[in-house]
Amino acid sequence: MEPILRLSQVSRSFGAIHALKRVDFEVVPGEVMGLVGENGAGKSTLVKIISGFDDGYSGEFVFAGRPVRFSAAAKAERAGIAIAQQELSLVPAMTIAENIFLAGHNVSIFASRQGLAAKAEPFLEEVGLGSLNPNTRVERLSVGEQHLVEVARLVGHDPRVLILDEPTAALGEADSERILEMVRRLAQRGKSIIYVSHRLDEIFKLCDRITVMRDGVSQAPRRASDLNVDTLVELMLGRKLENMFPERRGSRSRDILLAADDLWPDGLVEPIRLEVYRGEILGLAGQLGSGAGDILAAIAGAARTRSGALRLGGKRFLPHQPRDAIARKIGYCSPDRKRDGLFLGRPIMENLTSPALETVSSYGWNFGRGEARRARELASDFTLDASRIGQEAGVLSGGNQQKVALGKWLAISPEIILVNEPTRGVDVGARAEIYLKLRTLSESGASIILASTDLQEITYLPDRVITFYRGMRVNEWEGDEVAIERILKDITDPFHETHL
Amino acid sequence: MSALAQILGRGGASRSPMTVALIGVVAAIVLFGALTTPNFLTLFNAKTIIRDAALVGIMGIGLTFVTLSGNFFLLSMKEIAALSIITFAMGMSHSYGFVLSLLATTLVAVAAGAVQGLLIGLGANPIVVTLGAAGLFYGVASWWSDNLVVAFRRPNDAEWLGTGSTFGLPNITIAFILIAIIAEFVLRYSNFGREVFLIGANRAAGKATGHENLPMAIKVCTIAAVCAGFVAVAFAAQISSAQANYFSSEFGSSGDMTMSVIATVMVGGNAITGGFGSTLRTSFGAIFIAVVDNMMVLRGYTSGPRILSVGLIIVVSIAVFALARRGRRSVE
Numbered sequence: 125m126e127p128i129l130r131l132s133q134v135s136r137s138f139g140a141i142h143a144l145k146r147v148d149f150e151v152v153p154g155e156v157m158g159l160v161g162e163n164g165a166g167k168s169t170l171v172k173i174i175s176g177f178d179d180g181y182s183g184e185f186v187f188a189g190r191p192v193r194f195s196a197a198a199k200a201e202r203a204g205i206a207i208a209q210q211e212l213s214l215v216p217a218m219t220i221a222e223n224i225f226l227a228g229h230n231v232s233i234f235a236s237r238q239g240l241a242a243k244a245e246p247f248l249e250e251v252g253l254g255s256l257n258p259n260t261r262v263e264r265l266s267v268g269e270q271h272l273v274e275v276a277r278l279v280g281h282d283p284r285v286l287i288l289d290e291p292t293a294a295l296g297e298a299d300s301e302r303i304l305e306m307v308r309r310l311a312q313r314g315k316s317i318i319y320v321s322h323r324l325d326e327i328f329k330l331c332d333r334i335t336v337m338r339d340g341v342s343q344a345p346r347r348a349s350d351l352n353v354d355t356l357v358e359l360m361l362g363r364k365l366e367n368m369f370p371e372r373r374g375s376r377s378r379d380i381l382l383a384a385d386d387l388w389p390d391g392l393v394e395p396i397r398l399e400v401y402r403g404e405i406l407g408l409a410g411q412l413g414s415g416a417g418d419i420l421a422a423i424a425g426a427a428r429t430r431s432g433a434l435r436l437g438g439k440r441f442l443p444h445q446p447r448d449a450i451a452r453k454i455g456y457c458s459p460d461r462k463r464d465g466l467f468l469g470r471p472i473m474e475n476l477t478s479p480a481l482e483t484v485s486s487y488g489w490n491f492g493r494g495e496a497r498r499a500r501e502l503a504s505d506f507t508l509d510a511s512r513i514g515q516e517a518g519v520l521s522g523g524n525q526q527k528v529a530l531g532k533w534l535a536i537s538p539e540i541i542l543v544n545e546p547t548r549g550v551d552v553g554a555r556a557e558i559y560l561k562l563r564t565l566s567e568s569g570a571s572i573i574l575a576s577t578d579l580q581e582i583t584y585l586p587d588r589v590i591t592f593y594r595g596m597r598v599n600e601w602e603g604d605e606v607a608i609e610r611i612l613k614d615i616t617d618p619f620h621e622t623h624l
Numbered sequence: 625m626s627a628l629a630q631i632l633g634r635g636g637a638s639r640s641p642m643t644v645a646l647i648g649v650v651a652a653i654v655l656f657g658a659l660t661t662p663n664f665l666t667l668f669n670a671k672t673i674i675r676d677a678a679l680v681g682i683m684g685i686g687l688t689f690v691t692l693s694g695n696f697f698l699l700s701m702k703e704i705a706a707l708s709i710i711t712f713a714m715g716m717s718h719s720y721g722f723v724l725s726l727l728a729t730t731l732v733a734v735a736a737g738a739v740q741g742l743l744i745g746l747g748a749n750p751i752v753v754t755l756g757a758a759g760l761f762y763g764v765a766s767w768w769s770d771n772l773v774v775a776f777r778r779p780n781d782a783e784w785l786g787t788g789s790t791f792g793l794p795n796i797t798i799a800f801i802l803i804a805i806i807a808e809f810v811l812r813y814s815n816f817g818r819e820v821f822l823i824g825a826n827r828a829a830g831k832a833t834g835h836e837n838l839p840m841a842i843k844v845c846t847i848a849a850v851c852a853g854f855v856a857v858a859f860a861a862q863i864s865s866a867q868a869n870y871f872s873s874e875f876g877s878s879g880d881m882t883m884s885v886i887a888t889v890m891v892g893g894n895a896i897t898g899g900f901g902s903t904l905r906t907s908f909g910a911i912f913i914a915v916v917d918n919m920m921v922l923r924g925y926t927s928g929p930r931i932l933s934v935g936l937i938i939v940v941s942i943a944v945f946a947l948a949r950r951g952r953r954s955v956e
Binding site: 445456466467468479481532 | 813814821822826828829830831832833834895900
């Protein structure tokens with residue numbers, strides 16, 4: 125069959141970074157095409173080009189038999205390419221029907237609520253929400269239903285190609301199943317679906333063909349039935365693993381620094397059991413929504429716990445606020461440094477000393493001398509240019525910002541450092557430096573707990589890995605047992621074999 | 625120019641042409657006014673200007689702590705002052721003397737500030753809280769005084785603050801200068817001052833690094849309220865009387881004390897969202913407004929055009945500072 129959409133030899137560079145290198149991609153009508161690859165492999169760049177968010181590329185883009193180049197998402201949508209993104213674009217306080225007709229449909233500006241509701245119904249049927257009252261306000265729906273409403277809104281434009289970017293990343297089992305059903309139904313009606321997901325079980329359940337991206341290069345699409353999880357992972361990772369991860373140490377201490385017997389963080393379905401040894405790097409592996417990150421937030425006092433407590437150095441301990449954890453020399457780097465990891469408008473120096481003002485002041489007064497010295501130490505410890513500590517943190521690159529966000533915790537002489545997604549949006553060079561620093565810290569006696577959705581770092585950096593799937597602890601692997609295939613299976617599809 | 629550049633943008637390398645033009649226009653107008661207004665460029669007038677700026681400036685300095693810490697504004701500044709001035713005048717008219725009356729006023733102001741700070745720190749909207757508090761405080765002040773003038777006899781032991789002077793400088797002016805210096809010193813060099821900036825720059829990151837907004841909101845609102853209380857005392861000491869509506873009309877250049885105070889913070893170029901600015905900026909803002917107002921008084925303008933021009937100053941200065949900051953951001 126003739127493809128409805130075809131990109132050939134598409135390249136895209138951002139400065140010196142080549143995000144896409146001569147990529148080929150196609151979808152035929154009525155097909156579900158899986159698009160998989162690691163973080164940073166180029167999936168999102170490709171999706172942005174197809175959906176009109178990015179037109180700074182070179183190469184050929186043919187849609188419905190015509191060469192095209194979309195300079196805006198609205199233009200792509202008008203041509204028949206719709207995208208449902210991870211962040212929803214619904215107005216919570218408006219009804220389902222109002223949301224569906226929000227973006228300039230041919231509806232009279234004086235449309236009555238009942239009229240809108242009647243018009244909305246067929247679209248809701250199409251995504252399997254026929255049982256919902258279109259006059260319900262969106263904020264009262266489950267997250268999964270909201271995703272479906274978003275798709276109903278897009279389906280209202282009668283697109284020929286629909287892109288779903290990680291539609292189930294934040295959803296539970298039941299809601300995910302509804303999304304999958306909807307995708308099948310739309311495909312049967314002749315729509316082409318581009319399905320982007322990290323959940324390999326879904327990819328195999330749903331997709332006819334799969335395109336794998338790696339390091340900005342596309343592989344020729346393969347039939348899903350010709351692949352299994354192992355061969356797909358091999359394609360995703362390639363064979364070469366760069367020398368990015370510092371070596372693990374041979375022998376480790378069994379001295380328990382922090383333990384949880386019955387800690388129940390919000391976001392997990394049951395209390396967890398956890399032991400953290402002095403001087404180790406412990407990895408908590410899991411996808412978004414697995415609860416791995418929630419455990420870190422709970423230990424840091426940054427999120428609520430339902431019940432239970434921790435034992436720290438043998439004593440009962442439960443932080444209610446981050447400052448409680450900081451007082452016990454626990455530092456926490458959240459996955460979103462712009463939100464709560466950095467003071468972007470303040471100098472780098474103030475960022476670095478922010479958790480430990482009392483160490484650079486005397487009797488509450490700080491005249492800058494000691495602080496500057498300390499900040500320079502911390503900066504050079506993290507290979508940051510110490511002469512720049514007077515500049516605002518906001519001017520730094522993503523990698524250097526992350527070094528500041530992480531480096532500030534050295535100021536408290538930490539015993540435990542909790543890091544969630546430490547290398548999100550961080551370039552390769554800074555990544556290696558961050559890994560090396562975490563390893564060095566662990567060797568000097570601090571314990572590191574790392575939560576990450578990045579398969580490589582969660583496999584190759586930690587001494588020990590505990591895996592999580594949808595709020596449940598799955599397995600624990602240690603030393604030589606830690607292997608990428610095991611972790612991948614644990615975090616994507618732990619409870620049944622995927623046979624296809 | 626470099627001092628001005630430093631206040632504006634802390635770096636100086638990145639000034640957009642638009643910013644330079646706006647600063648130039650403002651500077652030209654002021655310079656022209658200064659040279660052509662009779663009696664403007666005299667030592668006596670300079671002292672007058674600073675004295676006029678003092679009361680609004682002291683309240684502005686207090687309010688700056690609230691703004692820099694990211695807790696917006698207290699819209700109840702003039703009502704805190706109203707409650708304070710009635711408290712003070714009641715004390716004086718019942719012959720409790722200056723010290724006891726001042727103490728009672730301070731306690732009232734601390735309570736007024738701390739309650740608002742508590743509610744804001746717990747997450748209530750600052751606008752709602754402080755508007756509600758404004759009604760409450762004014763209502764109490766007005767009820768307590770039957771909405772009448774509370775006068776107290778001269779001579780009394782508060783006059784030295786209101787009308788006295790030392791080495792030729794009015795004591796109010798000296799208080800303004802001292803408070804400005806102390807506030808700036810605390811903001812720059814104390815851990816408390818650092819926390820003000822950190823929490824104001826990013827409240828979530830502040831919390832994550834151990835700096836909670838709840839105690840901060842209580843502290844900064846209390847500082848602002850105490851400044852308002854002090855200004856009320858100084859004002860009552862000037863005229864040996866008090867009335868609840870003294871700060872609502874015909875006070876400051878725009879007629880309304882709260883708005884005049886907010887104007888000093890804004891004209892000084894403090895970031896309205898917090899995290900960037902200084903009390904020194906607010907002091908300069910108060911003086912700048914007083915300069916323009918004074919010039920217009922000397923040229924015989926009535927209060928309408930004066931209020932209008934203060935409004936224009938606010939708009940222009942906010943635009944200038946916004947542009948300056950944008951220019952600074954886009955360097956690297």
